[in-house]
Amino acid sequence: MNNVASNILRIIIVLLLQVFICNLIHLFGFITPAIYILGLLLLPLELPKSVQYLIGFCCGLFVDMFTHTLGFNTAACTIIMFIRPYIVKALNGRKTSDSVERPIPGVKDFKWLISYVGVLTLVHQSLIVMLETMKFHNFLYTFIAIIGNTVLTTFLILCTEYIFYPVQGKNK
């Protein structure tokens, strides 16, 4: 818990990045990356679950306030914080690992990371896009928007992670 400040700072930075820059991106008219879930994905796993949910809720609410979509990001973030431990458990498989681990490059390999980020982003984006377009019943649009958002967000998050947590040379 010695890195509380760095976690808070990281969350604030990605939230500001999201509302002031990423929300203005509309690639091909509908792809808007949700980079702010990076802050949630990098939260320590040993944090009490209720605290994790509260952080997810607050982050989602903050983004929702800026996009006037009250509730959508909030629900999606709370849900991904809820399913996060199960995803980690499933990805670790039968390998018995100690509970203290961080989902960052260097600790985990690329395959593990892309699955982790990809699955959680997919859930997050599916929830948001499906909730938002519920009334339109345009399946193709919904599908393309989910896939596009997920791919772009995953790509951006992985890039950011590899920039800020460079893999040590000794591993190679």
Place this chain on the structure above:
Amino acid sequence: MNNLIEFFKKNFHYFLFAILLILSIIMMGKSMSYSKYKFARICQNTVGPIQKSWSEMIHRFSLGQENDLLTQQNVALMREHKNMFIYKNDTVISMMSKTDSLHPRSMRLYDYTYAHVIYKTTDQAFNYLIIDKGSEDGISRDMAVTCPRGVVGVISDVSDHFSSIIPILHPDSRISAIVAPINQVGTVVWEGPNPQVAYLENIPQHLEINIGDSVLTSGFSNIFPKGLLIGTVKEVSVGQNASFLTIKVKLATNFNKLNTVYLIENLHKAEIDSLKANFKNE
């Protein structure tokens, strides 16, 4: 009882999750009827000012594009100004071939377009400007050049994609002008090194010229339309040449800040010049 509390403590995070999820779903449901939702309005009040100042900052990046649109709109509006046309309200026979749909009894004499200055000098004895349009864009010699503030000069040479302009700030530049209230015709010339001051010549001494009078184009040269602002009278004195006044004119155009210019073409210049050719004085 103890067991119940224990159970509650152990599974507290599940309850919290359920509460948070229900909260967000309630918010979602209410934000469908957005205007009635008090919480949404509170959010709007807190976030609105931040978003406004941010969007104003972002807006600056698209100012260039917006400026181009405004220039195009300006050109469209200026094409309809009344000094662009010759009015023929009392002709018996309609002789004009080119009629304008907006003014059926008028003939278009001038046409507008615009360009951007890519190079200019203002501090030399022979100044010139280069613009980014040439003969392929329909630019030809002797077209008039103005800017939103006032008159700039005349096109002197044209290549395929670029043109050069002789501005007022050139010793060879002579622009036929009138002084506004008395409509006396003179010529604006530039001599000095100061890019803001020119001289108005050929104004007889007996006329009363006030400081601050507007100097406008006369429209007699067939290059400039009538009534474009050249500058204002800054100083009046009796020159060495006793019959004329020496009038200093403060130019309306700020040549140092010149960027977008308008080009005016006289559509019937050749026709008028052919008539003038019969009266060659020299």
